[in-house]
Amino acid sequence: MSKTGLLDTPFKPAPQEILEQYRDWLGEALGFKRAVDEEGNVVDESLLPKIPESKLVEIHEYMVRARVIDSWLLRLQRMGRVALHAPNKGQEAVAVGATMPLRPDDWVFPSYRELGAYLVRGMSEEEILDRALANADDPLKGSDFAIYGNRKYNLVPAPVPVGNQIPLAVGAAYAMRYMGRDTISLTFFGDGATSRGDFHVGLNFAGVFKVPAVFVVQNNQWAISVPRLRQTASPTIAVKALAYGVPGLRLDGNDALVVYKVVSEAADKARRGEGPTLIEAVTYRLGPHTTADDPSRYRPEEEVRHMERYEPLRRLRKFLEKNGIMTEREALEVEREWDKRVEEIARKVLSKPELPKDVFFENVYKEEPWFIAEERRDLEEVLRLMQELGLGDSH
Ligand SMILES: Cc1ncc(C[n+]2csc(CCOP(=O)(O)OP(=O)(O)O)c2C)c(N)n1
Numbered sequence: 001m002s003k004t005g006l007l008d009t010p011f012k013p014a015p016q017e018i019l020e021q022y023r024d025w026l027g028e029a030l031g032f033k034r035a036v037d038e039e040g041n042v043v044d045e046s047l048l049p050k051i052p053e054s055k056l057v058e059i060h061e062y063m064v065r066a067r068v069i070d071s072w073l074l075r076l077q078r079m080g081r082v083a084l085h086a087p088n089k090g091q092e093a094v095a096v097g098a099t100m101p102l103r104p105d106d107w108v109f110p111s112y113r114e115l116g117a118y119l120v121r122g123m124s125e126e127e128i129l130d131r132a133l134a135n136a137d138d139p140l141k142g143s144d145f146a147i148y149g150n151r152k153y154n155l156v157p158a159p160v161p162v163g164n165q166i167p168l169a170v171g172a173a174y175a176m177r178y179m180g181r182d183t184i185s186l187t188f189f190g191d192g193a194t195s196r197g198d199f200h201v202g203l204n205f206a207g208v209f210k211v212p213a214v215f216v217v218q219n220n221q222w223a224i225s226v227p228r229l230r231q232t233a234s235p236t237i238a239v240k241a242l243a244y245g246v247p248g249l250r251l252d253g254n255d256a257l258v259v260y261k262v263v264s265e266a267a268d269k270a271r272r273g274e275g276p277t278l279i280e281a282v283t284y285r286l287g288p289h290t291t292a293d294d295p296s297r298y299r300p301e302e303e304v305r306h307m308e309r310y311e312p313l314r315r316l317r318k319f320l321e322k323n324g325i326m327t328e329r330e331a332l333e334v335e336r337e338w339d340k341r342v343e344e345i346a347r348k349v350l351s352k353p354e355l356p357k358d359v360f361f362e363n364v365y366k367e368e369p370w371f372i373a374e375e376r377r378d379l380e381e382v383l384r385l386m387q388e389l390g391l392g393d394s395h
Protein backbone atom coordinates (compact mmCIF):
# COMPACT_ATOMS: atom_id res chain seq x y z
CA MET A 1 0.00 0.00 0.00
CA SER A 2 1.41 3.37 -0.95
CA LYS A 3 2.28 5.90 1.73
CA THR A 4 0.22 9.03 1.30
CA GLY A 5 0.11 12.25 3.22
CA LEU A 6 -3.04 13.94 4.43
CA LEU A 7 -5.44 15.24 1.85
CA ASP A 8 -4.08 18.76 1.31
CA THR A 9 -5.62 19.70 -2.01
CA PRO A 10 -8.59 21.98 -1.31
CA PHE A 11 -11.10 22.54 -4.15
CA LYS A 12 -9.84 19.40 -5.91
CA PRO A 13 -10.67 15.75 -5.60
CA ALA A 14 -8.27 13.61 -3.58
CA PRO A 15 -5.19 12.56 -5.50
CA GLN A 16 -5.30 9.25 -7.29
CA GLU A 17 -2.90 7.74 -4.79
CA ILE A 18 -5.26 8.42 -1.89
CA LEU A 19 -8.29 7.23 -3.84
CA GLU A 20 -6.54 3.95 -4.57
CA GLN A 21 -5.46 3.48 -0.99
CA TYR A 22 -9.00 4.12 0.23
CA ARG A 23 -10.42 1.72 -2.35
CA ASP A 24 -8.19 -1.01 -0.92
CA TRP A 25 -9.13 -0.08 2.60
CA LEU A 26 -12.83 -0.02 1.79
CA GLY A 27 -12.61 -3.53 0.34
CA GLU A 28 -11.06 -4.79 3.55
CA ALA A 29 -13.49 -2.88 5.77
CA LEU A 30 -16.55 -4.25 3.98
CA GLY A 31 -15.10 -7.71 3.34
CA PHE A 32 -14.83 -10.68 5.64
CA LYS A 33 -11.70 -12.71 6.32
CA ARG A 34 -11.93 -16.30 7.40
CA ALA A 35 -9.36 -19.10 7.37
CA VAL A 36 -11.46 -21.95 8.79
CA ASP A 37 -15.23 -22.42 8.42
CA GLU A 38 -17.64 -23.68 11.07
CA GLU A 39 -17.04 -27.30 10.05
CA GLY A 40 -13.28 -26.96 10.54
CA ASN A 41 -12.46 -26.83 6.83
CA VAL A 42 -9.73 -24.50 5.61
CA VAL A 43 -11.33 -21.97 3.29
CA ASP A 44 -8.35 -19.67 2.80
CA GLU A 45 -4.90 -21.15 3.22
CA SER A 46 -3.27 -17.71 3.00
CA LEU A 47 -5.04 -16.65 6.19
CA LEU A 48 -3.70 -19.51 8.32
CA PRO A 49 -0.95 -18.36 10.66
CA LYS A 50 2.40 -20.08 10.12
CA ILE A 51 2.77 -21.50 13.59
CA PRO A 52 3.83 -24.92 14.87
CA GLU A 53 1.28 -27.55 15.91
CA SER A 54 2.23 -27.02 19.54
CA LYS A 55 0.98 -23.42 19.25
CA LEU A 56 -2.36 -24.64 17.87
CA VAL A 57 -2.67 -26.98 20.83
CA GLU A 58 -1.87 -24.03 23.12
CA ILE A 59 -4.57 -21.86 21.50
CA HIS A 60 -7.06 -24.66 22.10
CA GLU A 61 -6.01 -25.05 25.73
CA TYR A 62 -6.33 -21.31 26.46
CA MET A 63 -9.78 -21.27 24.89
CA VAL A 64 -10.79 -24.25 27.02
CA ARG A 65 -9.44 -22.55 30.14
CA ALA A 66 -11.36 -19.37 29.27
CA ARG A 67 -14.58 -21.35 28.89
CA VAL A 68 -14.04 -23.30 32.11
CA ILE A 69 -13.26 -20.28 34.30
CA ASP A 70 -16.21 -18.47 32.71
CA SER A 71 -18.56 -21.29 33.69
CA TRP A 72 -17.15 -21.30 37.24
CA LEU A 73 -17.67 -17.56 37.60
CA LEU A 74 -21.25 -18.09 36.51
CA ARG A 75 -21.72 -20.92 39.03
CA LEU A 76 -20.15 -18.90 41.85
CA GLN A 77 -22.40 -15.96 41.02
CA ARG A 78 -25.45 -18.23 41.22
CA MET A 79 -24.14 -19.47 44.59
CA GLY A 80 -24.14 -15.86 45.80
CA ARG A 81 -20.36 -15.65 46.13
CA VAL A 82 -19.56 -13.47 43.09
CA ALA A 83 -21.47 -10.20 42.76
CA LEU A 84 -21.65 -9.98 38.98
CA HIS A 85 -20.18 -11.69 35.94
CA ALA A 86 -20.21 -10.86 32.23
CA PRO A 87 -20.18 -14.22 30.43
CA ASN A 88 -17.53 -14.78 27.73
CA LYS A 89 -19.04 -17.87 26.11
CA GLY A 90 -18.69 -17.74 22.33
CA GLN A 91 -16.05 -15.01 22.29
CA GLU A 92 -12.98 -16.99 23.39
CA ALA A 93 -11.35 -17.00 19.95
CA VAL A 94 -11.09 -13.21 19.85
CA ALA A 95 -9.61 -12.86 23.35
CA VAL A 96 -7.11 -15.71 22.94
CA GLY A 97 -6.31 -15.32 19.23
CA ALA A 98 -5.63 -11.59 19.55
CA THR A 99 -3.48 -11.77 22.69
CA MET A 100 -1.27 -14.73 21.80
CA PRO A 101 0.74 -12.99 19.04
CA LEU A 102 1.76 -10.16 21.41
CA ARG A 103 5.02 -9.81 23.29
CA PRO A 104 4.98 -9.85 27.11
CA ASP A 105 6.11 -6.20 27.17
CA ASP A 106 3.21 -5.04 24.97
CA TRP A 107 0.25 -3.56 26.82
CA VAL A 108 -3.24 -5.02 26.78
CA PHE A 109 -6.30 -2.88 27.58
CA PRO A 110 -9.18 -5.32 27.86
CA SER A 111 -12.89 -4.76 28.20
CA TYR A 112 -14.89 -7.09 30.47
CA ARG A 113 -15.29 -10.12 28.20
CA GLU A 114 -11.67 -11.20 27.75
CA LEU A 115 -10.93 -13.89 30.32
CA GLY A 116 -8.87 -15.62 27.60
CA ALA A 117 -6.63 -12.55 27.35
CA TYR A 118 -5.99 -12.55 31.12
CA LEU A 119 -4.97 -16.20 30.96
CA VAL A 120 -2.70 -15.71 27.96
CA ARG A 121 -0.98 -12.81 29.73
CA GLY A 122 -0.19 -15.14 32.63
CA MET A 123 -2.96 -14.45 35.13
CA SER A 124 -3.98 -17.64 36.91
CA GLU A 125 -7.49 -18.94 37.56
CA GLU A 126 -6.77 -18.46 41.25
CA GLU A 127 -6.05 -14.75 40.78
CA ILE A 128 -9.17 -14.34 38.66
CA LEU A 129 -11.31 -15.99 41.34
CA ASP A 130 -9.61 -14.07 44.19
CA ARG A 131 -10.58 -10.89 42.36
CA ALA A 132 -14.12 -12.02 41.60
CA LEU A 133 -14.73 -13.03 45.21
CA ALA A 134 -12.87 -9.96 46.54
CA ASN A 135 -11.20 -12.06 49.22
CA ALA A 136 -8.05 -11.23 51.18
CA ASP A 137 -5.84 -12.12 48.17
CA ASP A 138 -7.75 -9.94 45.69
CA PRO A 139 -5.00 -8.10 43.76
CA LEU A 140 -7.27 -5.03 43.50
CA LYS A 141 -8.30 -5.17 47.17
CA GLY A 142 -12.03 -5.14 46.57
CA SER A 143 -12.09 -1.90 44.59
CA ASP A 144 -15.13 -1.60 42.38
CA PHE A 145 -15.25 -0.29 38.80
CA ALA A 146 -12.11 -2.07 37.72
CA ILE A 147 -12.21 -5.62 36.49
CA TYR A 148 -9.08 -7.73 36.96
CA GLY A 149 -5.87 -6.39 35.43
CA ASN A 150 -2.38 -6.51 36.87
CA ARG A 151 0.77 -4.57 36.20
CA LYS A 152 2.77 -7.82 36.43
CA TYR A 153 1.29 -8.88 33.10
CA ASN A 154 1.08 -5.46 31.38
CA LEU A 155 -2.64 -5.97 31.62
CA VAL A 156 -4.53 -2.79 32.47
CA PRO A 157 -7.61 -3.14 34.69
CA ALA A 158 -10.73 -2.88 32.54
CA PRO A 159 -12.87 0.15 33.32
CA VAL A 160 -16.62 -0.33 33.74
CA PRO A 161 -17.63 2.80 31.75
CA VAL A 162 -17.98 1.48 28.21
CA GLY A 163 -15.05 2.35 25.93
CA ASN A 164 -12.95 4.30 28.44
CA GLN A 165 -10.00 2.06 27.72
CA ILE A 166 -9.75 3.26 24.10
CA PRO A 167 -8.12 6.69 24.65
CA LEU A 168 -6.05 5.16 27.45
CA ALA A 169 -4.63 2.57 25.06
CA VAL A 170 -3.93 5.28 22.48
CA GLY A 171 -2.16 7.46 25.04
CA ALA A 172 -0.07 4.52 26.22
CA ALA A 173 0.88 3.67 22.65
CA TYR A 174 1.88 7.27 22.00
CA ALA A 175 3.92 7.31 25.22
CA MET A 176 5.72 4.10 24.27
CA ARG A 177 6.80 5.53 20.98
CA TYR A 178 7.77 8.82 22.66
CA MET A 179 10.02 6.85 24.98
CA GLY A 180 11.61 5.14 22.00
CA ARG A 181 10.29 1.67 22.81
CA ASP A 182 9.03 -0.77 20.21
CA THR A 183 6.15 -1.98 22.35
CA ILE A 184 2.55 -1.59 21.23
CA SER A 185 -0.84 -1.46 22.88
CA LEU A 186 -3.84 -3.57 22.00
CA THR A 187 -7.32 -2.79 23.20
CA PHE A 188 -10.56 -4.74 23.13
CA PHE A 189 -14.02 -3.19 23.11
CA GLY A 190 -17.52 -4.00 21.97
CA ASP A 191 -19.75 -2.92 19.09
CA GLY A 192 -21.66 -0.69 21.52
CA ALA A 193 -18.46 1.11 22.53
CA THR A 194 -18.04 2.37 18.95
CA SER A 195 -20.99 4.72 19.58
CA ARG A 196 -19.18 6.41 22.47
CA GLY A 197 -17.14 9.57 22.13
CA ASP A 198 -14.09 7.80 23.51
CA PHE A 199 -13.94 5.60 20.42
CA HIS A 200 -13.90 8.60 18.06
CA VAL A 201 -11.47 10.60 20.18
CA GLY A 202 -9.13 7.63 20.40
CA LEU A 203 -9.27 6.72 16.71
CA ASN A 204 -8.78 10.32 15.66
CA PHE A 205 -5.67 10.77 17.77
CA ALA A 206 -4.34 7.38 16.73
CA GLY A 207 -4.79 8.23 13.04
CA VAL A 208 -3.20 11.69 13.23
CA PHE A 209 -0.20 10.54 15.27
CA LYS A 210 0.07 7.03 13.79
CA VAL A 211 0.38 5.50 17.24
CA PRO A 212 1.45 1.86 17.62
CA ALA A 213 -1.97 0.51 18.59
CA VAL A 214 -4.25 -2.34 17.55
CA PHE A 215 -7.99 -1.92 18.13
CA VAL A 216 -9.95 -5.15 18.39
CA VAL A 217 -13.72 -4.76 18.27
CA GLN A 218 -15.62 -7.70 19.69
CA ASN A 219 -18.70 -7.24 17.54
CA ASN A 220 -20.91 -9.74 19.38
CA GLN A 221 -24.11 -8.37 17.77
CA TRP A 222 -25.57 -7.01 21.01
CA ALA A 223 -24.97 -4.16 23.45
CA ILE A 224 -27.11 -5.43 26.30
CA SER A 225 -30.51 -5.35 24.52
CA VAL A 226 -29.50 -3.12 21.59
CA PRO A 227 -28.93 -5.18 18.44
CA ARG A 228 -26.11 -4.35 16.05
CA LEU A 229 -28.48 -2.88 13.45
CA ARG A 230 -29.80 -0.35 15.97
CA GLN A 231 -26.30 0.49 17.15
CA THR A 232 -25.08 2.14 13.95
CA ALA A 233 -26.15 2.73 10.38
CA SER A 234 -22.58 2.07 9.21
CA PRO A 235 -22.58 -1.03 7.00
CA THR A 236 -19.75 -2.44 9.13
CA ILE A 237 -17.90 -1.31 12.24
CA ALA A 238 -14.56 -1.59 10.41
CA VAL A 239 -15.55 1.11 7.95
CA LYS A 240 -15.68 3.68 10.76
CA ALA A 241 -11.88 3.55 11.04
CA LEU A 242 -11.44 4.90 7.50
CA ALA A 243 -12.80 8.31 8.48
CA TYR A 244 -9.81 8.66 10.80
CA GLY A 245 -7.24 7.55 8.23
CA VAL A 246 -6.88 4.23 10.00
CA PRO A 247 -7.25 0.98 8.05
CA GLY A 248 -10.13 -1.15 9.32
CA LEU A 249 -10.80 -4.74 8.46
CA ARG A 250 -13.41 -7.31 9.22
CA LEU A 251 -12.93 -10.95 10.05
CA ASP A 252 -14.59 -14.01 11.53
CA GLY A 253 -14.06 -13.61 15.25
CA ASN A 254 -15.06 -17.22 15.87
CA ASP A 255 -12.10 -18.41 13.83
CA ALA A 256 -9.19 -18.22 16.28
CA LEU A 257 -6.65 -18.79 13.50
CA VAL A 258 -7.65 -15.84 11.34
CA VAL A 259 -7.72 -13.65 14.46
CA TYR A 260 -4.20 -14.78 15.34
CA LYS A 261 -2.91 -14.19 11.81
CA VAL A 262 -4.44 -10.75 11.27
CA VAL A 263 -3.58 -9.43 14.74
CA SER A 264 0.03 -10.58 14.45
CA GLU A 265 0.33 -8.69 11.16
CA ALA A 266 -1.30 -5.57 12.61
CA ALA A 267 0.96 -5.78 15.67
CA ASP A 268 4.10 -6.08 13.51
CA LYS A 269 2.98 -3.16 11.42
CA ALA A 270 2.39 -1.00 14.51
CA ARG A 271 5.79 -2.04 15.87
CA ARG A 272 7.49 -0.99 12.63
CA GLY A 273 6.01 2.50 13.10
CA GLU A 274 3.45 2.12 10.31
CA GLY A 275 0.48 3.08 12.43
CA PRO A 276 -2.64 1.58 13.96
CA THR A 277 -5.22 -0.89 12.63
CA LEU A 278 -8.81 -1.49 13.64
CA ILE A 279 -9.98 -5.09 13.46
CA GLU A 280 -13.69 -5.86 13.62
CA ALA A 281 -14.03 -9.41 14.89
CA VAL A 282 -17.52 -10.63 14.04
CA THR A 283 -18.67 -12.93 16.82
CA TYR A 284 -21.72 -13.68 18.94
CA ARG A 285 -22.54 -13.36 22.62
CA LEU A 286 -24.06 -16.75 23.46
CA GLY A 287 -24.83 -15.91 27.08
CA PRO A 288 -26.66 -13.07 28.80
CA HIS A 289 -25.05 -9.62 28.89
CA THR A 290 -24.26 -10.17 32.55
CA THR A 291 -25.65 -12.32 35.33
CA ALA A 292 -28.06 -9.42 36.02
CA ASP A 293 -29.60 -9.68 32.55
CA ASP A 294 -32.43 -11.78 31.11
CA PRO A 295 -31.90 -11.92 27.31
CA SER A 296 -35.14 -13.87 26.75
CA ARG A 297 -36.88 -10.48 27.07
CA TYR A 298 -35.27 -9.10 23.93
CA ARG A 299 -33.80 -11.83 21.72
CA PRO A 300 -35.32 -15.06 20.48
CA GLU A 301 -33.84 -18.29 21.76
CA GLU A 302 -33.78 -19.62 18.14
CA GLU A 303 -31.18 -16.98 17.29
CA VAL A 304 -28.87 -18.34 19.97
CA ARG A 305 -29.49 -21.96 18.92
CA HIS A 306 -28.68 -20.98 15.33
CA MET A 307 -25.44 -19.24 16.33
CA GLU A 308 -24.22 -22.15 18.43
CA ARG A 309 -23.00 -24.00 15.36
CA TYR A 310 -20.57 -21.14 14.67
CA GLU A 311 -19.09 -21.14 18.15
CA PRO A 312 -15.28 -21.00 18.20
CA LEU A 313 -14.26 -23.98 20.32
CA ARG A 314 -16.30 -26.50 18.33
CA ARG A 315 -14.80 -25.11 15.12
CA LEU A 316 -11.19 -25.25 16.32
CA ARG A 317 -11.70 -28.83 17.51
CA LYS A 318 -13.03 -29.86 14.13
CA PHE A 319 -10.01 -28.24 12.49
CA LEU A 320 -7.59 -29.97 14.89
CA GLU A 321 -9.26 -33.33 14.31
CA LYS A 322 -9.36 -32.96 10.51
CA ASN A 323 -5.66 -32.11 10.49
CA GLY A 324 -4.66 -35.00 12.73
CA ILE A 325 -3.49 -32.74 15.56
CA MET A 326 -5.94 -33.73 18.29
CA THR A 327 -9.01 -35.95 18.39
CA GLU A 328 -12.38 -34.77 19.70
CA ARG A 329 -11.93 -37.18 22.62
CA GLU A 330 -8.54 -35.75 23.52
CA ALA A 331 -9.95 -32.23 23.32
CA LEU A 332 -12.80 -33.14 25.69
CA GLU A 333 -10.25 -34.67 28.04
CA VAL A 334 -8.39 -31.33 28.18
CA GLU A 335 -11.68 -29.69 29.15
CA ARG A 336 -12.49 -32.27 31.85
CA GLU A 337 -8.99 -31.92 33.25
CA TRP A 338 -9.28 -28.12 33.54
CA ASP A 339 -12.74 -28.35 35.00
CA LYS A 340 -11.39 -30.60 37.76
CA ARG A 341 -8.43 -28.30 38.38
CA VAL A 342 -10.58 -25.18 38.56
CA GLU A 343 -13.01 -26.91 40.93
CA GLU A 344 -10.09 -27.49 43.31
CA ILE A 345 -9.00 -23.87 42.93
CA ALA A 346 -12.57 -22.69 43.57
CA ARG A 347 -12.68 -24.70 46.82
CA LYS A 348 -9.38 -23.18 47.92
CA VAL A 349 -10.43 -19.64 47.02
CA LEU A 350 -13.78 -19.99 48.79
CA SER A 351 -12.01 -20.87 52.02
CA LYS A 352 -9.74 -17.81 52.02
CA PRO A 353 -10.43 -15.04 54.54
CA GLU A 354 -12.38 -11.92 53.61
CA LEU A 355 -10.74 -8.56 53.06
CA PRO A 356 -10.63 -6.43 56.24
CA LYS A 357 -13.63 -4.08 56.36
CA ASP A 358 -11.46 -0.94 56.41
CA VAL A 359 -9.56 -1.91 53.24
CA PHE A 360 -11.12 0.88 51.21
CA PHE A 361 -9.14 3.47 53.19
CA GLU A 362 -5.95 1.98 51.80
CA ASN A 363 -4.14 2.81 48.55
CA VAL A 364 -5.67 6.27 48.33
CA TYR A 365 -3.22 8.55 50.14
CA LYS A 366 0.46 7.93 50.80
CA GLU A 367 -0.01 9.35 54.28
CA GLU A 368 -3.42 9.15 55.87
CA PRO A 369 -4.95 12.64 56.26
CA TRP A 370 -6.97 13.58 59.37
CA PHE A 371 -10.37 13.22 57.71
CA ILE A 372 -9.64 9.66 56.62
CA ALA A 373 -8.44 8.85 60.12
CA GLU A 374 -11.74 10.26 61.39
CA GLU A 375 -13.76 8.15 58.94
CA ARG A 376 -11.77 5.08 59.92
CA ARG A 377 -12.63 5.72 63.62
CA ASP A 378 -16.31 6.19 62.69
CA LEU A 379 -16.29 2.87 60.83
CA GLU A 380 -14.71 1.10 63.79
CA GLU A 381 -17.43 2.57 66.00
CA VAL A 382 -20.20 1.41 63.65
CA LEU A 383 -18.70 -2.09 63.41
CA ARG A 384 -18.38 -2.27 67.22
CA LEU A 385 -22.01 -1.22 67.60
CA MET A 386 -23.18 -3.73 65.00
CA GLN A 387 -21.35 -6.46 66.82
CA GLU A 388 -22.92 -5.44 70.15
CA LEU A 389 -26.34 -5.61 68.54
CA GLY A 390 -25.53 -8.95 66.87
CA LEU A 391 -25.82 -7.45 63.38
CA GLY A 392 -22.58 -8.56 61.81
CA ASP A 393 -19.20 -10.20 62.26
CA SER A 394 -16.22 -8.67 63.98
CA HIS A 395 -14.02 -7.84 60.96
C1 LIG B 1 -20.63 4.96 29.67
C2 LIG B 1 -21.48 3.77 29.97
N1 LIG B 1 -22.77 3.76 29.55
C3 LIG B 1 -23.55 2.69 29.81
C4 LIG B 1 -23.05 1.63 30.52
C5 LIG B 1 -23.93 0.41 30.77
N2 LIG B 1 -23.45 -0.65 29.88
C6 LIG B 1 -22.60 -1.59 30.33
S1 LIG B 1 -22.15 -2.65 29.14
C7 LIG B 1 -23.13 -1.89 28.00
C8 LIG B 1 -23.22 -2.40 26.60
C9 LIG B 1 -21.90 -2.44 25.91
O1 LIG B 1 -22.03 -3.11 24.69
P1 LIG B 1 -20.79 -3.50 23.82
O2 LIG B 1 -19.85 -2.35 23.75
O3 LIG B 1 -21.29 -4.04 22.55
O4 LIG B 1 -20.06 -4.63 24.67
P2 LIG B 1 -20.63 -6.07 25.09
O5 LIG B 1 -21.30 -5.91 26.41
O6 LIG B 1 -21.52 -6.54 24.02
O7 LIG B 1 -19.41 -6.93 25.22
C10 LIG B 1 -23.78 -0.81 28.56
C11 LIG B 1 -24.71 0.08 27.83
C12 LIG B 1 -21.71 1.70 30.98
N3 LIG B 1 -21.14 0.71 31.66
N4 LIG B 1 -20.95 2.77 30.68
Ligand SMILES: [Mg+2]
Nearest residue numbers: 190191222223
Ligand atom coordinates in the same frame (compact mmCIF):
# COMPACT_ATOMS: atom_id res chain seq x y z
MG1 LIG C 1 -21.59 -6.01 22.01
